[in-house]
Amino acid sequence: MISKVGRHSIRLVSELGELAGFSGKASVALPGQRHIMEKLTRSIFEIGVRCVPITLIVGLFTGLVLGLQLYYVLTKFSSESLLGQAVALSIILEIGPVFTAIMIVGQAGSALSAEIGIQRNAEQIDALHTMQINPIGFLVSPRLWAAIIAFPILTTFFDLIGIYGGYLTGVELLGVDPGAYWNRIYEAVSVQNIVNGLLKALVFGIVTTMICAFQGYYTHLKSDIPGARGVSQTTTRAVVYSSIAILMFDYLITSFQMAS
Amino acid sequence: MSEATTLKLRGLKKAFGEQVVLGGIDMDIPLGSHTTVIGKSGTGKSVLLKCISGLMAPDAGSIAAGDEKGAPPCSYMFQQNALFDSMTVEENVALPLREKGKAKATEIKKRVSDLLEQLDLTAARKKYPAEISGGMKKRVALARALITNPEIILFDEPTTGLDPQRKYSVFDMIRSYRKRFGFTVIMVSHDVPEVFEISDKIAWLDAGEIKYWGTPDDLLANPPEDLKPFLNPQLSPA
Ligand SMILES: Nc1ncnc2c1ncn2[C@@H]1O[C@H](COP(=O)(O)OP(=O)(O)O)[C@@H](O)[C@H]1O
Numbered sequence: 001m002i003s004k005v006g007r008h009s010i011r012l013v014s015e016l017g018e019l020a021g022f023s024g025k026a027s028v029a030l031p032g033q034r035h036i037m038e039k040l041t042r043s044i045f046e047i048g049v050r051c052v053p054i055t056l057i058v059g060l061f062t063g064l065v066l067g068l069q070l071y072y073v074l075t076k077f078s079s080e081s082l083l084g085q086a087v088a089l090s091i092i093l094e095i096g097p098v099f100t101a102i103m104i105v106g107q108a109g110s111a112l113s114a115e116i117g118i119q120r121n122a123e124q125i126d127a128l129h130t131m132q133i134n135p136i137g138f139l140v141s142p143r144l145w146a147a148i149i150a151f152p153i154l155t156t157f158f159d160l161i162g163i164y165g166g167y168l169t170g171v172e173l174l175g176v177d178p179g180a181y182w183n184r185i186y187e188a189v190s191v192q193n194i195v196n197g198l199l200k201a202l203v204f205g206i207v208t209t210m211i212c213a214f215q216g217y218y219t220h221l222k223s224d225i226p227g228a229r230g231v232s233q234t235t236t237r238a239v240v241y242s243s244i245a246i247l248m249f250d251y252l253i254t255s256f257q258m259a260s
Numbered sequence: 261m262s263e264a265t266t267l268k269l270r271g272l273k274k275a276f277g278e279q280v281v282l283g284g285i286d287m288d289i290p291l292g293s294h295t296t297v298i299g300k301s302g303t304g305k306s307v308l309l310k311c312i313s314g315l316m317a318p319d320a321g322s323i324a325a326g327d328e329k330g331a332p333p334c335s336y337m338f339q340q341n342a343l344f345d346s347m348t349v350e351e352n353v354a355l356p357l358r359e360k361g362k363a364k365a366t367e368i369k370k371r372v373s374d375l376l377e378q379l380d381l382t383a384a385r386k387k388y389p390a391e392i393s394g395g396m397k398k399r400v401a402l403a404r405a406l407i408t409n410p411e412i413i414l415f416d417e418p419t420t421g422l423d424p425q426r427k428y429s430v431f432d433m434i435r436s437y438r439k440r441f442g443f444t445v446i447m448v449s450h451d452v453p454e455v456f457e458i459s460d461k462i463a464w465l466d467a468g469e470i471k472y473w474g475t476p477d478d479l480l481a482n483p484p485e486d487l488k489p490f491l492n493p494q495l496s497p498a
């Protein structure tokens with residue numbers, strides 16, 4: 001039992017070490033590439049096209065529900081005028097970055113993992129090696145930098161439409177004063193809050209992209225039976241690990257931000 | 261290019277866990293020649309090519325061309341073609357030039373379109389790999405291997421899955437390009453004896469060792485006993 005726990009911990013630590021090394025390579029390999037802007041725009045476009053619709057839909061509904069829930073809590077204390085502030089802060093600091101990241105992982109992260117996994121199995125990664133093209137730089141780096149740019153942008157979309165959703169339920173449906181709703185937001189939300197929220201988005205972008213790319217890139221080593229089954233295994237794993245990592249990092253970053 | 265005339269493989273060993281795939285391979289491959297590696301499926305022919313190309317690190321042994329360590333620049337034509345399915349035929353062939361080397365965009369365009377013309381692929385140049393036939397994919401992979409003018413091209417079963425006519429046209433292509441550009445061919449093939457016509461040397465890989473190494477004519481004139489069933493396979497009497 002103890003030895004089993006020990007073995008698993010050793011494997012986890014060595015896996016994390018490999019992931020860190022892989023991420024290091026991916027983050028520095030971009031300048032060695034050609035046509036950087038082309039690759040970067042294509043990657044950003046890929047994430048954007050895949051994820052903008054779902055981000056907007058989920059953002060809107062989250063705002064709607066949040067408006068409803070918080071309204072009923074706040075009326076108990078006769079302070080429904082605080083609704084704008086409550087909705088905005090919970091979305092900007094917490095729900096926006098976390099939900100957006102989970103949506104992107106489901107849409108783009110899984111696709112990334114599967115695509116790179118299939119490329120591994122089809123010898124495309126070996127082909128890049130023989131052409132002296134750095135495969136991590138070619139396949140992973142543009143995706144990483146695209147995520148660094150796209151995660152905060154998509155999170156901002158989520159935040160804005162979520163706050164508007166809160167307005168729709170709170171003001172249009174339940175009759176909170178519109179002036180109060182928007183004013184409380186202006187007064188209560190600081191630049192620091194926004195920065196903190198987007199910082200989370202940035203970290204989630206890096207962590208999840210690296211996890212998804214790493215799983216796909218080494219699908220031949222990480223699956224029981226390499227091949228189609230292996231790719232499905234590693235893709236599932238990429239999504240699960242990414243989701244766990246989002247919540248873990250969320251907790252970590254929040255505690256740091258609270259402390260400072 | 262160095263003055264080397266041979267590619268020297270010395271004591272190449274490769275094992276996966278318990279399974280010894282290459283048990284110490286020694287070969288002197290004349291540069292500029294065509295060597296064909298034959299042998300049963302699963303004996304390690306692809307592993308041998310991958311070790312030569314540097315894709316796989318051998319457990320022991322060395323590869324050298326003259327005084328230089330390691331093999332000179334190799335192109336590799338993969339068994340499954342390894343084309344990028346999100347790129348068109350044209351983009352696939354241009355890839356090694358676009359991502360490496362000094363060629364300018366206009367020169368790349370010209371070299372790619374000339375080569376596509378020669379390989380009869382011009383009509384397919386805007387198509388994606390999924391939209392063309394297996395034989396065309398092979399030719400695209402060949403074009404991508406040729407485009408950089410490498411010193412050595414490694415071919416892993418370039419004709420597997422092709423009809424007899426296409427098979428000969430691929431062999432023809434390899435022979436005529438080798439004549440023209442003078443690169444070294446190391447090829448894995450099951451197409452015995454057709455492939456003998458274009459080969460200078462035959463290497464028979466079996467149980468991790470080179471059991472035969474010589475010209476096709478010598479091989480046919482005086483085949484080792486174990487190799488006979490491979491050269492002339494027959495159904496066992498019913
Ligand atoms: N990366 C690898 N990991 C483990 N075993 C491998 C690997 N590559 C090849 N092998 C094994 O080595 C043997 C030879 O494979 P290969 O060179 O592909 O055979 P072939 O002669 O048909 O090309 C096979 O038994 C295969 O299972």
Ligand SMILES: [Mg+2]
Binds near residue numbers: 306416
């Ligand atoms: Mg093979």
